[in-house]
Amino acid sequence: MLENLPVLSLIIWIPLLGSLVVLFLPGYNARAVRGAAIFFAVVPLLLALWLYASYEPIVGGQAFAEQGTWLSVPLNAEAFGLHANVASYRLAFDYRLGVDGISLPLVLLTGVVAAMASLASVHIRKRWKTYFTLFLLLQTGMYGVFLARDVTLFFIFFELTLVPMFFLIGIWGYFGREKAANRFLVYNGLGSAVMLLAFLILIATLGFSSAETSGGTELIFSGSYDTMLANLKDPNAAAHQNSAMFLSENLKWAAFVLLLVAFGIKLPMFPFHTWMLKVHTEAPPAVVMIHSGILLKMGAYGLIRFAAFLLPVQLHASSTVLAIIGVVNILYGAVLACVQKEFKLVLAYSSVSQMGIVLLGIASLNETGFEGAIYQAVSHGLISALLFLLVGSLHERTGTTRIDELGGLAQTVPFLSGILLTAGLASLGLPGLSGFVGEFLSFLGLFSSMKALTAVGVIGVLLAAVYVLRSVLAITNGPLPERFAGLKDARFVEALPMVVLTALIVLLGIYPSLLTDLMQHGFDGLLKELQTRVGG
């Protein structure tokens, strides 16, 4: 039924359509606005699920790929000097979408978290219409990032997430919202600038292909990811084009470092993490769900998609450095999470720690580690979305999320406390819940090459137990302060996303093959490159 439709485009643009629809709804009718927003968030999720059901790892995602000409600019041939066999030059940016074993898990994650976050947006008390318009726009950007197969398109979608996010933090956040929004924009804007530079290097030096036209051979520069991959694999690519233009080693390193910084900021990688602390504490919970659940994963995705796949030699050469940064992330985040008094900050630092595991997975350079990194990204997305959902519900009831002010909530809100405990256990990597699998695979992957470093990183798992139990037990157990005696437990609309997320966390923990099977052949190309280029 859906085979003949451009499913990927639908997934990306339906939220945008929703955003327009919401714009034309009467603003005073909160129910209609919210209902429409939820509807337009759920439809892409259903499409993503259909994608999941019909995706076959062995075949890959070619069946779903979409391609169309979008921007084509003839270039002044004289600027390039005259080449013997090239008649004209052209700059082409195409509309290319694709999906594979790496992006599909993240698309699913986006669908789930976005749908749940829109349900969780009941806490939003003002300007629903603007809120949901931006919220749906943000979703378009996120889907686009994971589905784009052209660096220009990727960049545009990447930027598309920044703007709505800025307003979502700045308008609906807590006390220090403006500052947090500014910090967010400046940091990520910087990251985007650096990323753009890297992409320009890639387009100019790697993204060329030639076509025969009536006037002679035409050399086309494009941002197409597949072209880049093909050029990289083709040993004659450099010779067959103007060799000066192909990526020199220095340029490759420049591009790699730029990409590392750009996506490192998003991930966040130590020492670029301070911006996300502010966002975690000041943004509204539903927005942090998206932010911590999906936006951080764009960093991991970008690192794998561009830094790893396009520059495997550089990745190999810097794998030790990456692993060290990863371990620093894990331990630094974990130790700091152990001493925070604000629950949101505990979660923020724990995100730093958890994303360090993703770095370890990438640094491992083997399939186990890569799959572990993606698994960890998905799992952490679900878990942190759930945790911030709970933060929202707790804050709504108690007016605070400080650990030293809360306590004994298991007596009045047993459901919320139970879910909180489950989410906490998942985030400390309890087997049987999803957190463990990503962690285990990443460590396992890295262990084959860097044993001592992995062993140090594993200490992070212990510290995770310390900070999770310390904060969760302080909130749920112990004596109940007088003023929280009459709290009401979760309403249905709050409980629904919690139950869904918890169920997914348990499901992925019990039967991880649900996700790992998808990724089976996703890394084949990269692994082959690594093998041929660096001999293992």
Add this chain to the structure above:
Amino acid sequence: MSMLASYLTLAAVLFCIGLYGVLTKRNAIIVLLSIELMLNAANLNLVAFSKYGVVPSLTGQVFSLFAMTLAAAEAAVGVAVLIALYRRRATVNVDEFDELRR
């Protein structure tokens, strides 16, 4: 030295005097007058080129006539604005007209 060069030199001197007036004088009327000087320096150039240029033609002189009328209109508008400002602020000192910045 050809005729053209002397005309051009005169125009350049006039332009520089005007520019100096525009940049340094505090009295708006003087500034306005200096602008007129600069315009007329340009007019002088046009006329000079139309007479002694590579391709002499009347177009340059017609152009300068247009420029003069425009300058007159501009001066009228400028003075009108100045009068309005003077009524409001009781001064024609340009240093004090920085409301946009506040």
Add this chain to the structure above:
Amino acid sequence: MATVFSQYAWLVPAFPLAAFAILTAFGRGWSRAGAWIATLASLASFALSLIIAIERIVSNAEDYVGGFDWLRAGAVNLTAGYEVTNLTALMLVVVTLVAFLVNLYSLGYMGEDERMTVFFSYVALFTSSMLGLVLADNLMILYVCWELVGVCSFLLIGFWYRKPEARAAAKKAFIVTRVGDLGLLIAILLLFWYMPDHALDFASLHNVFHTQSGIISTSITTLIALLIFVGAVGKSGQFPLHVWLPDAMEGPTPISALIHAATMVAAGVFLVVRTFDIFQASQAALDTVAIVGAFTALFAATIGLAQNDIKRVLAYSTVSQLGYMMLALGVGSTTAAMFHLFTHAFFKALLFLGAGSVIHAIHTQDIREMGGLGSRMKATAWTFGIGVLALSGIPPLSGFWSKDAILSAALEKSPWLFAVGVLTAFFTALYMARLFFLVFTGKARGDAATYARAKDAPWTMTIPLIVLAALAVVSGFVQTPMSGWLGSWLWSGEAKEHAEGVAIVASVAASLLGIYLGWLIYAKGTIRRDAVSSRLPWLVKLLERKYYIDELYELLFVRSLRGLGKALAVFDDVVVDGAVKLAGGAVAGLGRLNTRLQNGQVQTYGLVAVIATVVLVLAIAGRRFW
């Protein structure tokens, strides 16, 4: 021989898991009905386990392995499988039996608790994961269940969540055992990359380390074995990770019996038995196990002498007895270790449940406030007494046979280990005698009114006591110096019996001496109770404060972590964020500098424009000329 019932072994953990699911999903508001569901589920598990065990005893059935693909990722291809051998069959019976009895007991003990359903659902989850641990056919699944039992233990210790002590104890239990778990995790990572084909199942481990030893170098083998042992140390409360187990007594008493005496803490021993091929390949690892075990046995027994909380005495006794089992493993006798695990499960569960009855009756745990309860609580006193004798190793009760097996094995290896074992037996008998006489004989020292109301518990609580007492008496006969049935059944005829006359005499003498001394001090009063404390007050204080280990750890780990955290927080704020602020500040400063130019004076702008034009013209002209 066909293994009919072994194929269905997966049902054994499935029953309690189903009970857990049902209770969690629908159990709100149910009270006794939910509890009965859990109890019946555990009964079903027990029945099936018993059938499996009998089938295997009667027919000498072959091992059965089954499972499904669990995780495929890169080089990883793990199955979730179960394996039924005689060893696992034995453990199934022990676990399900104790679980069933504890469920039954809890019907009475937890009868008035408003969160009874939650309690029973946790117990069901624990039972299920413990059975999963027992049945697991590879280390990975074992690790998963290993962590799950840990979390259930954590949940149940913190069950009375209003008490801050319970919260602290739960947290401590989880974190301290996690230290051990990390060892096990790293051992698994090591094994994964060193084993041929990345196999983690026990059959392959046996192949690699036993049948074709030498594939993996000795140093790596030792490392792996020691890391696995670290896991076992954490779970089984061995020194230096024993600190969590006594604190775990904050949980409800049936939990102490089930988890912290009979089953979960024995998982460490079970793990070592399961991976014993690795240990056998490394003498250094075996020696470590023996020394740690012997030291823990003696160390915990001495602490047990000076504790005043009835459950803590039993907790230290558990630590000490687990040390015995480790000692047995260290000297190479898996039979003795499993045998002691088997008998210990019964008499220690019995002692805890008995203690639970006492606490249930008089609502205090301090033995200085008890006394004379024997006449009011006859059934409890008798069964508890049997437990005491069994634990002390008085023939012909079960504890005697198993302890004797261990001591005989130790004597074969080293007289020193044997001496430590005998000394421990003496202390064990002494503190158990102290406990028994202080609680059940003499005059009541506590509140008279409470004492008058004290009586035996309802039948649901008494029946488990009686069943366990009976087992504590007879379960020793499966393996006596005369017939090594258990050993030959477990290892299919490989085991040899250890019977040393010296060992029997020494252990019985030590036990009798301990009980006699206890009787003299605490019942008869011939020796004054403060005979030691008046002369060596520091020694008593040292024992009472558990050798200040907790304080040491607090200083060493908790404070230093907190200090490091605070320091890093400052670093994060000042240096990392400071750099960011500095960068931001620099840009802002530059901007401020530039706003100077934007002073609103058209003339200034004009000047700038003119200068810029002149510079531009000069530059262009200059370029033309050079």
